[in-house]
Amino acid sequence: MKAISVKKILSRHETILFIILIALAIAGEILNPAFLSQANVFKTLKSSVEMGIFALAFLVLLILGGIDMSFPAIASASMYITIKLLLPIDGDIPLIVPFIMSMGLGALFGAINGVLIGFMGLPTLLVTLGTMSVIKGFLLVFVGKNWITQLPDVLIRFSRLNIFETTGGSGEVVGLHVSVLILAAVAIIVALMLRYTYFGRRIYAIGGNEVSARRDGIGCRSVKFVACVLSGLLAGLAGLIHCSLVRVANPFDILGTELNVIAAVVLGGASLVGGAGTVLGTLLGVLLINLVNNSLILMGIPSYWQDFMVGLIVILSTTITANKTSLKVLLKRNKACMEVR
Amino acid sequence: MAEVPFLEIKDVYKNFGGVAVLKGVSLTLSKGEIHCLAGENGCGKSTLIKIISGYYQKDSGDIIVEGIPVSTMTPKIAISRGIQVVYQDFSLYPSMSIAENIVLADSLRNKKLFVNWSWVRSEARKALDKIKVDIDVDVSAESLSIAKKQLVAIAKALYQDARLVILDEPTTSLTEKEIDVLFSVLKGLAEKGVSILLVSHKLREVLRISQKLTIMRNGTMVISDDTSSFTESSISRYMTGRIVERQIAGGNVSENAAPYLSVSHLTKAGQFNDVSMAFYPGEIVGITGLLGSGRSEVVKAIAGLDPFDSGNMEIEGKACRFRSIEEAIKAGIGYVTDDRMTEGVFPDQSVKFNMISASLGMMTKNFLGQLDFCAIGEKVASTSEQFNIVMKDSEAKIKYLSGGNAQKVMLGRWLLANVRLLFLNGPTVGVDIGAKFDIYEKLRELNKAGMIIVIISDDVPELVLNCDRVLIFHNGSIVREMGRNEISEDSINTTLSSLM
Numbered sequence: 001m002k003a004i005s006v007k008k009i010l011s012r013h014e015t016i017l018f019i020i021l022i023a024l025a026i027a028g029e030i031l032n033p034a035f036l037s038q039a040n041v042f043k044t045l046k047s048s049v050e051m052g053i054f055a056l057a058f059l060v061l062l063i064l065g066g067i068d069m070s071f072p073a074i075a076s077a078s079m080y081i082t083i084k085l086l087l088p089i090d091g092d093i094p095l096i097v098p099f100i101m102s103m104g105l106g107a108l109f110g111a112i113n114g115v116l117i118g119f120m121g122l123p124t125l126l127v128t129l130g131t132m133s134v135i136k137g138f139l140l141v142f143v144g145k146n147w148i149t150q151l152p153d154v155l156i157r158f159s160r161l162n163i164f165e166t167t168g169g170s171g172e173v174v175g176l177h178v179s180v181l182i183l184a185a186v187a188i189i190v191a192l193m194l195r196y197t198y199f200g201r202r203i204y205a206i207g208g209n210e211v212s213a214r215r216d217g218i219g220c221r222s223v224k225f226v227a228c229v230l231s232g233l234l235a236g237l238a239g240l241i242h243c244s245l246v247r248v249a250n251p252f253d254i255l256g257t258e259l260n261v262i263a264a265v266v267l268g269g270a271s272l273v274g275g276a277g278t279v280l281g282t283l284l285g286v287l288l289i290n291l292v293n294n295s296l297i298l299m300g301i302p303s304y305w306q307d308f309m310v311g312l313i314v315i316l317s318t319t320i321t322a323n324k325t326s327l328k329v330l331l332k333r334n335k336a337c338m339e340v341r
Numbered sequence: 342m343a344e345v346p347f348l349e350i351k352d353v354y355k356n357f358g359g360v361a362v363l364k365g366v367s368l369t370l371s372k373g374e375i376h377c378l379a380g381e382n383g384c385g386k387s388t389l390i391k392i393i394s395g396y397y398q399k400d401s402g403d404i405i406v407e408g409i410p411v412s413t414m415t416p417k418i419a420i421s422r423g424i425q426v427v428y429q430d431f432s433l434y435p436s437m438s439i440a441e442n443i444v445l446a447d448s449l450r451n452k453k454l455f456v457n458w459s460w461v462r463s464e465a466r467k468a469l470d471k472i473k474v475d476i477d478v479d480v481s482a483e484s485l486s487i488a489k490k491q492l493v494a495i496a497k498a499l500y501q502d503a504r505l506v507i508l509d510e511p512t513t514s515l516t517e518k519e520i521d522v523l524f525s526v527l528k529g530l531a532e533k534g535v536s537i538l539l540v541s542h543k544l545r546e547v548l549r550i551s552q553k554l555t556i557m558r559n560g561t562m563v564i565s566d567d568t569s570s571f572t573e574s575s576i577s578r579y580m581t582g583r584i585v586e587r588q589i590a591g592g593n594v595s596e597n598a599a600p601y602l603s604v605s606h607l608t609k610a611g612q613f614n615d616v617s618m619a620f621y622p623g624e625i626v627g628i629t630g631l632l633g634s635g636r637s638e639v640v641k642a643i644a645g646l647d648p649f650d651s652g653n654m655e656i657e658g659k660a661c662r663f664r665s666i667e668e669a670i671k672a673g674i675g676y677v678t679d680d681r682m683t684e685g686v687f688p689d690q691s692v693k694f695n696m697i698s699a700s701l702g703m704m705t706k707n708f709l710g711q712l713d714f715c716a717i718g719e720k721v722a723s724t725s726e727q728f729n730i731v732m733k734d735s736e737a738k739i740k741y742l743s744g745g746n747a748q749k750v751m752l753g754r755w756l757l758a759n760v761r762l763l764f765l766n767g768p769t770v771g772v773d774i775g776a777k778f779d780i781y782e783k784l785r786e787l788n789k790a791g792m793i794i795v796i797i798s799d800d801v802p803e804l805v806l807n808c809d810r811v812l813i814f815h816n817g818s819i820v821r822e823m824g825r826n827e828i829s830e831d832s833i834n835t836t837l838s839s840l841m
Binding site for chain 2: 195196197198199202204205208209211212213216217218271275276
């Protein structure tokens with residue numbers, strides 16, 4: 001019994017990712033001793049927060065069977081509108097207010113997706129490509145296109161909120177930012193939801209076999225709607241954290257990061273046709289992508305190579321998952337032929 | 342007083358786009374009874390089970406569950422009354438565990454919020470124990486064999502308090518041994534008072550397991566009685582139906598003519614073996630055999646759809662071999678599929694386009710390949726008239742045509758392509774009875790005009806009615822050839838049942 005469970009753990013996608021992650025870290029450390037320094041680890045974690053939350057938002061819709069292209073636009077718009085609304089307000093506002101605003105706006109944009117995908121039954125990829133463009137256009141035309149470099153005080157306070165601090169190799173102070181805790185909390189909530197609530201299981205069911213789900217009386221429409229709202233809410237959260245960490249509200253800089261997120265989720269073992277995927281795998285995928293990018297920077301390789309590597313990772317991990325399944329099907333077919341004979 | 346039956350169906354009618362699929366079907370299912378619903382493809386049996394499970398709505402008639410009439414049946418009501426369908430695809434979630442597959446649907450209906458995984462596993466194990474099946478509940482559904490998937494689907498149905506389990510063609514892809522397991526599970530359920538409705542067209546299985554047998558043909562119930570009062574040949578006779586009247590088929594065969602097409606020693610591993618046959622001008626030939634006899638595969642190989650391993654083909658004495666359908670058509674050989682909607686027509690295209698699609702190359706007016714729309718319009722109009730195709734106009738999409746009319750468009754397509762020999766696989770599958778005879782008449786007209794017709798069919802009366810000669814396939818070879826004097830329903834049925 002024990003031997004079987006060890007084998008099971010070893011054959012899990014997450015385990016393989018973890019081993020690759022460790023190997024990469026060791027290789028990085030050998031090439032550059034600064035790699036595993038506390039400062040660099042903190043930096044990598046901090047830069048993983050935004051991508052991690054985006055990846056979880058993307059994961060929920062991917063398990064449902066849809067590829068969401070609108071989360072960068074939702075994040076940009078929610079963040080930018082929140083900042084614009086907060087700027088005229090003087091004085092102290094509680095830290096929670098901008099978060100509630102941005103997440104609320106994200107949920108609202110997500111609800112637009114939800115109506116189109118859930119209640120009208122339209123394909124996620126096309127709907128979100130559409131809403132991406134609409135939201136982006138709306139933002140730039142009606143809200144503004146300027147960089148806001150003077151953020152509201154409350155966000156600057158947030159950006160300085162470290163759990164603890166340490167001095168880096170070159171003497172600068174590096175801290176473990178509190179947003180790492182936010183990512184952890186979001187990850188735990190999403191993981192519990194997906195694994196231990198019937199709402200989460202409905203998401204897997206619909207992504208796995210929508211026809212069966214309908215026959216079983218699962219309310220596909222409302223599940224899809226709620227999932228879209230949730231995904232939008234997470235995008236709004238990630239957008240705000242992003243702008244606070246880079247200390248500028250830029251309506252453009254999140255747009256175009258979607259490939260990194262998709263790469264992380266796919267690398268994390270989620271199925272591109274739905275029905276499978278885990279939070280742990282996704283987080284490992286995010287860390288791996290960040291580690292690759294980070295080590296490329298440390299090695300002094302031009303940043304264009306990051307695009308190259310990320311694209312390669314998407315193609316490779318898709319190929320591997322696709323071949324895994326087709327290999328399985330082939331084996332099964334062979335077996336069936338043998339049985340008939 | 343007798344016990345109230347679990348389910349009564351009374352005089353149910355159902356139309357689809359003007360085609361009557363069910364014409365007054367009645368059925369009674371007692372508690373704990375294993376009842377078999379048999380009939381050929383397209384007889385309406387799958388429509389009937391979809392009406393019972395609430396997937397379709399009946400046009401008229403009554404559905405009575407345990408003495409209480411249900412005016413509108415929906416999937417939800419059906420499930421709440423204990424009616425469960427085990428579909429041919431089993432309706433499982435591939436990447437989920439067996440445990441979850443069994444328990445999920447029921448827990449969802451109970452509006453539960455949180456998943457207790459150890460409870461889910463133990464519930465699933467209990468459900469599998471009830472049907473005495475031992476499957477690891479932690480593996481994913483996609484890793485199971487088809488037989489085990491089916492058992493899981495049955496366990497899932499029972500877990501939702503099924504009182505009636507409907508199984509749609511449950512034995513299609515099972516081995517003998519797996520069928521034994523399935524049947525013992527079903528018998529165990531029946532002893533506990535669960536009714537079983539088995540939809541099947543496999544005669545031997547029907548006789549083995551069921552207590553009652555209902556046979557449907559062309560949307561009506563032919564007979565419903567204790568299974569013990571049937572024999573294999575009487576079942577097949579009820580299923581295929583009696584002939585109206587034997588018309589004189591063919592009659593255009595000239596003596597001593599050379600064959601138009603002859604094949605010899607045609608072989609393809611695992612499909613057919615050493616098949617030799619010839620088709621003569623003026624003939625209407627029938628080809629039949631049980632499912633899996635290789636008859637369709639041979640024909641597809643001849644018509645250039647699939648390759649064959651070895652053997653020779655001659656057209657008018659000249660050796661040939663088609664590497665593609667185009668070459669076959671050029672040589673004068675056409676093939677009409679039995680799966681009209683997915684393989685035959687272009688559903689979203691017009692009748693006109695569908696009719697000329699095999700002869701586009703002949704419809705050009707100059708060397709540039711420009712289509713001659715005047716000529717096309719005329720040809721389509723005259724062919725539509727010749728075949729009596731009922732439609733709004735030739736620009737109507739073919740998917741809106743009835744099965745019979747769509748099939749006539751197919752005939753028109755091959756007539757325009759000037760083929761000399763036409764293979765028709767199941768020419769009247771999904772075609773209602775009136776249009777059936779219409780199509781027979783058109784086939785005979787085409788035959789008189791010089792086209793050799795080869796009908797591949799399960800429909801024995803169809804063969805008797807139309808063919809000059811019938812070839813019977815079994816296990817990939819021709820086992821019997823009948824001349825015109827030997828062809829009768831009895832002789833074909835007897836030969837077929839001797840092969841079962």
